[in-house]
Amino acid sequence: MESIATQERLEKQERLIALYTHKKAAWQEIKEIAQKEGVADNLVLNTPSITQNFLDSKIKVMIVGQESNGWNFFLKQLRVDTDRNFRDSIQEAMGKTEKFQSKTKSNNTQFWQFAASVYNEFNEKIDKKDLIKSYFFWTNLRKICYDNKPKKSLPQALQTQIDNELNTLLLQEIKIINPNIVLFLSGPDYDTYTKQQLKGARFNKVGVFKEREMAYITHEDLQNIIMLRIYHPRYFSLKIKKANPEYFKTIIETIRNAI
Numbered sequence: 001m002e003s004i005a006t007q008e009r010l011e012k013q014e015r016l017i018a019l020y021t022h023k024k025a026a027w028q029e030i031k032e033i034a035q036k037e038g039v040a041d042n043l044v045l046n047t048p049s050i051t052q053n054f055l056d057s058k059i060k061v062m063i064v065g066q067e068s069n070g071w072n073f074f075l076k077q078l079r080v081d082t083d084r085n086f087r088d089s090i091q092e093a094m095g096k097t098e099k100f101q102s103k104t105k106s107n108n109t110q111f112w113q114f115a116a117s118v119y120n121e122f123n124e125k126i127d128k129k130d131l132i133k134s135y136f137f138w139t140n141l142r143k144i145c146y147d148n149k150p151k152k153s154l155p156q157a158l159q160t161q162i163d164n165e166l167n168t169l170l171l172q173e174i175k176i177i178n179p180n181i182v183l184f185l186s187g188p189d190y191d192t193y194t195k196q197q198l199k200g201a202r203f204n205k206v207g208v209f210k211e212r213e214m215a216y217i218t219h220e221d222l223q224n225i226i227m228l229r230i231y232h233p234r235y236f237s238l239k240i241k242k243a244n245p246e247y248f249k250t251i252i253e254t255i256r257n258a259i
Helices: 004-021 024-036 052-056 083-101 109-124 158-164 169-177 186-198 234-242 247-256
Strands: 043-047 060-063 137-140 144-146 180-186 204-207 214-218 226-229
Touching: 004 052, 004 060, 024 158, 024 186, 043 247, 060 109, 060 169, 109 158, 109 180, 109 247, 137 169, 169 186, 186 214, 204 234, 214 247, 226 247
Parallel strands: 060 137, 060 180, 180 226
Antiparallel strands: 043 144, 204 214, 214 226
């Protein structure tokens, strides 16, 4: 018999699959526009997957990054000819995310080391040799980007279609997953994407820091969830940590006071 925890994982995973497959017509249009623009072969799709280690955590931490940084499932592989093939494609894309999170590769990057340092403040510490990435629910603001130039802007027609059709996915992901904490490790330059996807969200400065440096995010549909947007860990580690050691302390204290 499956454990209750595993049943919860399967149920939430099924809801995530349904969230994406419900938008089949939109994905089909996006793929067609990308093909017309001649970029379909160079775009990757990033879809999240839920892990058991995340569900087993006392305090559940969701990570929202910028974009997939050129890896994952190619948009050209997305099969939209039938509902079944489309569902299989979404599951395959999610499987790539799950596979990435189930390996130790990239554990030592600044991104995941920072995520682990926050996690360890509120849960049993993750062993350095463990699968660090598997303790988080991880998604990105940009679901589609270039595989070799991830920060490059998409063709306007394609970006408009994405904004119009997929801009509710993040809000729905958070509702399905229902984490205790959402950390936007995206930096202020990606706030436009966050505000598009969490319509009505309010950004407030934290402590002595300017809103651009650190923002507490509130949303009427996510009232019991602590959401902080901070600098990308690479920038945080290189620029902020030495210049202002209070930055990390403020992150932890803000979360602790809100739990």
